[in-house]
Amino acid sequence: MLRFLARRFLLLIPVVLGVATLTFVLMHMAPGDPARTYLGDRATPAALAALRHQWGLDQPLWRQYLTFMGGLAVGNLGQSMFFHHSILTLLAIRLPPTLWLMGMATLFSIVISVPLATWMAVSRGGIVDAGVRSFNSIAQGTPLFFTGAVLIAIFSLHFRWFPVAGYGNDLSQHIASLVLPSISIALAIVPFLVRGLRGALMDALSSEYVSFAKAKGLGRRSIWINYALKNAAITGISILGIQVGYLAGGTLVVENVFAIPGMGTFLMSGILNRDFPVVQASALVFALLVIFVYLLTDIAYGLCDPRVRVK
Known part of the structure; x- marks a missing residue:
């Protein structure tokens, strides 16, 4: 390793x-x-x-x-032309909201995708399977800014459960402010995860090792967790790693829709103001985030499948 x-x-x-x-x-x-x-x-x-x-x-x-x-x-990214502060100081303020947003979006995408994919695999060819596939098609074709606007209209303006915009002042307000933006990004990733996990689960359920587990008399829950989901997780990790580029790009749109002071709004302000150091540092940070998540994906893939480590 x-x-x-x-x-x-x-x-x-x-x-x-x-x-x-x-x-x-x-x-x-x-x-x-x-x-x-x-x-x-x-x-x-x-x-x-x-x-x-x-x-x-x-x-x-x-x-x-x-x-x-x-x-x-030497770790010196210069000074902003317009903010008149060190780039590292500005990054220390702007990076945490984006990291929280990406982490929560990943968590929501997993929480939504795994039950849906499992439900589809169990009832394949049925009404649930067709309904979720229709939902995936709609979610995949809906722009992020439109999804965010709909969520704001329903859960912020109508029910008043979450803030319309901003980031709040403490941890609880930060989390509440990031729920709707995270769901907006997650709904764009869910169709890919559900499709991949559904196929992987169906392959696992029809495999010989699952048949052998059934012949041994193992319970349905044990077979699903220890055999089907465990092997399908490799496919889910691969798809989630591939979608991290979309995840990072989604923060650019969502942060501007929800007025979150993260890297997305920081990059847009740098582009509009022609602030070279800000744009260069922001693009580099986004690239490092994508590379880091790819690295985590490789590590998780290697832990799940030891054959990858020898390649």
Whole structure:
């Protein structure tokens, strides 16, 4: 397992460097001038030149790239052009809401998917199976912002169970504020998980080891937990790991719909303000989050299936 983890960590290095380079190039190729965005259209050429010099934007592109990569190597992501604070300080404030949101969305997707997939596998070909498949089709084709707006209208404005927007001031308010955004993201992931788990459960129930367990006289509950669900979990882990990219992208939309001060709103503000350090740091953090979850997926897959560790 240690060799397995070491190989995975080594593979992270070129990915991080590639993401950092690509983000830097795309930001500097995009149209617009950060100095003019900050000072406004009536700024004088002298003021624009002074601000570009202060931010280092008048230097050659290769020198800006070396400065950026040199700071990244020592953990210095620079200072925001518009917030006038260290990027690391801003990340310490913005990252926790996004981590909570991703964690709760993952939890909700598992809690919803496992019972639905089990129910479909037991009653395959029946009304429940057809109904859940119809629900999956609708959920898969519904945009995240529309799902969030519907949940706000029902559970925030009508029933007043959850806040309309914001993040709250303490832990209980944080959790209450993230319930609806987490469900919005989870409902987009559930169709993929349910479809994969249903197929895996059906394969497991028709396998020889389940038939042997029945012949031994094991109870229905023991067969489901120790044989069917345990083997189907490998498929669920793989699908959940694949969907983590959508999970990270979903936070960009959902955080702006629910006004959550996380990485999604932080990245959007950086894009609108042409704040290079903010956009570069945000994109890098999102990439690291995806890579980290992929790593956790590999670890979980290796724990469930020892054959993976020798590859």
